[in-house]
Amino acid sequence: MSLRIDRGLFKYDFIDHHAILCVPVDADVKDIRKRYLQIARRLHPDSSAISTATEKQLASELLSKLVNPAYETLTGERTRTEYTIVLSQMGKRLVQESASVELNSDLSRQLAAAPNIDLLYKNAIAKIAATQYDSLQQSIQVIAQISELNLVYLMRSAGKVSTAPPTAKPTGNSGTSKSNTAAPPPAPVKEDSPSEQYIRRAQGLIDKNQFAQAKVELQDALKLEPKNSQCHSLIALVYLKQNQLKMAKIHFDNALKLDPNDQAALTWKPKIEKALGQQSSSSKVTSPPQTGTKQPDKSGGGGLFGGLFGGKKK
Structure with a gap:
């Protein structure tokens, strides 16, 4: 072609x-x-x-x-x-x-x-x-x-x-002042910020549990507006859904720096910090091996992420 x-x-x-x-x-x-x-x-x-x-x-x-x-x-x-x-x-x-x-x-x-x-x-x-x-x-x-x-x-x-052609003007003998008064200009239409379309698409993908695609949309949005608190908060939720707690914490931190009142970040950051603390503590504990005995899974069925969201293993 x-x-x-x-x-x-x-x-x-x-x-x-x-x-x-x-x-x-x-x-x-x-x-x-x-x-x-x-x-x-x-x-x-x-x-x-x-x-x-x-x-x-x-x-x-x-x-x-x-x-x-x-x-x-x-x-x-x-x-x-x-x-x-x-x-x-x-x-x-x-x-x-x-x-x-x-x-x-x-x-x-x-x-x-x-x-x-x-x-x-x-x-x-x-x-x-x-x-x-x-x-x-x-x-x-x-x-x-x-x-x-x-x-x-x-x-x-x-x-x-x-x-x-020129705009037609009122004719005749009306003689009223209103006939010669220009109409007020329309109110300017508020344009989307560069990232809003990406955010809308990402939110729709999150609702459908399509987290990988949502992450791509939000990463593109952050390239355009790296200081958008909503983008950081949403991508943190996506990382949380993917059980990437450290990345989720980083973006929730960024969201709170830009907007101290971000509700998602205020809700989830303490839970993530607690979960990361437990994860760190458990990794330091060493238990004597027990021959022929399988250690029970105390993660609550869904692992650390499942525990945070209260879900069950599927």
Whole structure:
């Protein structure tokens, strides 16, 4: 499969890294990292969504030739600055050549005429991102479509003029002051923090007792927000469920440093410390061997972890 793209900004001999990652052209580094991790998991050869050798090969090529270079360019301090300058120049060039710009998709033409370009553009990018790499065979066409949206957005933004018809003003003889009063802007929508989507997925996996997958989600979240107390508390619970008491204690300690009122950490940390103390004491006790006699299991059936949670051995 050819990775050549000839629509949108790519048509102007420009590699549209934002389109490859499906992030807005004004996305910050945190959002870019968050999006990259999502794509990298999807294209990983061990992903459950990739079943055939052909798909694995294509996923590997997309990741190594497009996604990784895009991420490195947009997150490197020097490369990001250089890229942003070129992107700005591209917007000015598009304004000058606007008469010859061709748009292939209905969504791009709709964006070109939209009065509120920012809202439509951001919503369109977010919607496409949800399924961008679901079909690997179609991924290049999807990137081309995103790049066309980026082209329109840059052209509109650089030109500082709206290609949409002016908003109709009230006419007639009403003469009331309300007719000329602009409606108040909508309240800003609170965006998720970079880690909240990972936390939600991890919580769902924990509810299903899928602790290994939950741990991966929370580890990714901590890469983005290492000082998120909720992440530390949740991953501590995951380690606790896996009977890794020392790791659980470390993360509960971190959670309490960041949030002294974290209830899970306040509840479980004393129990873990007690269990670790008992574990340490028992390891120091030596008993004379008793020939032919098996030592009874005093762990409560479920071992140390089973004792903490009051469970039974299955």
